[in-house]
Amino acid sequence: MAIVLGSNRYGKAEVRLVRVTRPGDTHGLVDLNVSIALSGDLAATHLTGDNAGVLPTDTMKNTVYAFAREHGVTSPEAFGLLLARHFVTTQEQVTGARISIESYGWERLGPHSFRRAGDYVRTARIFVTPDGTQVVSGLENLVLLNSTASEFRGFPRDKYTTLAETTERILATEVDARWRHRGDSADWDESFEGAKDALVNAFVNTYSASLQQTLFSMGTRVLDSRTELAEIRLALPNKHHYLADLSPFDLENPGEVYIAGDRPYGLIEGTVTRDDAPPASSEWYL
Numbered sequence: 154m155a156i157v158l159g160s161n162r163y164g165k166a167e168v169r170l171v172r173v174t175r176p177g178d179t180h181g182l183v184d185l186n187v188s189i190a191l192s193g194d195l196a197a198t199h200l201t202g203d204n205a206g207v208l209p210t211d212t213m214k215n216t217v218y219a220f221a222r223e224h225g226v227t228s229p230e231a232f233g234l235l236l237a238r239h240f241v242t243t244q245e246q247v248t249g250a251r252i253s254i255e256s257y258g259w260e261r262l263g264p265h266s267f268r269r270a271g272d273y274v275r276t277a278r279i280f281v282t283p284d285g286t287q288v289v290s291g292l293e294n295l296v297l298l299n300s301t302a303s304e305f306r307g308f309p310r311d312k313y314t315t316l317a318e319t320t321e322r323i324l325a326t327e328v329d330a331r332w333r334h335r336g337d338s339a340d341w342d343e344s345f346e347g348a349k350d351a352l353v354n355a356f357v358n359t360y361s362a363s364l365q366q367t368l369f370s371m372g373t374r375v376l377d378s379r380t381e382l383a384e385i386r387l388a389l390p391n392k393h394h395y396l397a398d399l400s401p402f403d404l405e406n407p408g409e410v411y412i413a414g415d416r417p418y419g420l421i422e423g424t425v426t427r428d429d430a431p432p433a434s435s436e437w438y439l
């Protein structure tokens with residue numbers, strides 16, 4: 154019996170970068186959280202402590218800041234591709250790079266004033282491996298609610314089922330979505346905005362028999378409208394809203410006052426794919 158080193162990677166996580174551009178009196182602001190994970194021939198440091206192939210994570214952090222100055226940051230995807238390719242091409246022992254970026258939005262209040270936009274976080278994940286390059290864009294924390302046009306009925310009942318069937322309920326969720334691109338070049342910002350709008354429009358315009366049906370509708374709308382995308386994964390928590398029982402106070406409650414549930418919540422997850430989608434890198438499935 155032998156004990157061997159399994160798969161491994163290393164890097165700097167959560168490098169916080171704010172870049173201000175000052176082309177004139179009207180400034181620009183980019184606010185990123187960048188995480189780097191490199192893989193390759195890294196056995197020596199694990200097995201013998203030989204660090205000859207271990208580019209310090211401190212250097213990775215410095216590279217993020219230096220690249221922001223040298224190359225600028227046009228989009229999270231473009232910046233991630235730049236970083237991933239840099240590490241894979243300049244470090245012989247490094248064969249794989251995963252760059253994960255969260256991008257926080259800021260709304261303009263004036264030429265040099267901004268308010269943090271809290272409605273969602275844009276994400277980008279770049280995978281450069283010996284098999285090729287995979288760009289995955291997405292968003293998290295986008296909270297959506299329909300105050301009607303949602304029902305849930307026709308489900309099986311067993312002796313533990315207490316849920317009443319309903320043809321009228323609130324449907325609310327916090328969208329966690331990621332979608333993979335067919336290729337490694339695109340107008341990243343335009344693609345992101347288009348995919349986000351498709352997600353939101355599908356949520357708004359779908360009469361929902363279940364959150365599962367809404368998920369498929371959201372994914373379909375994204376792939377229908379964005380030919381550059383191959384596949385989308387969605388994780389949608391069902392943020393339950395319970396009609397408050399006001400009968401002890403002799404009050405009717407005709408769908409007006411709700412208890413916003415916290416935990417537990419249903420969690421509806423699914424992938425929507427084109428049947429001609431190119432295969433995904435294994436990282437997509439993690």
Ligand SMILES: O=c1[nH]c(=O)c2[nH]c(=O)[nH]c2[nH]1
Nearest residue numbers: 305316362363364365391419
């Ligand atoms: O849209 C829903 N899907 C479910 O699977 C489910 N399960 C449940 O209790 N409520 C709901 N709502």
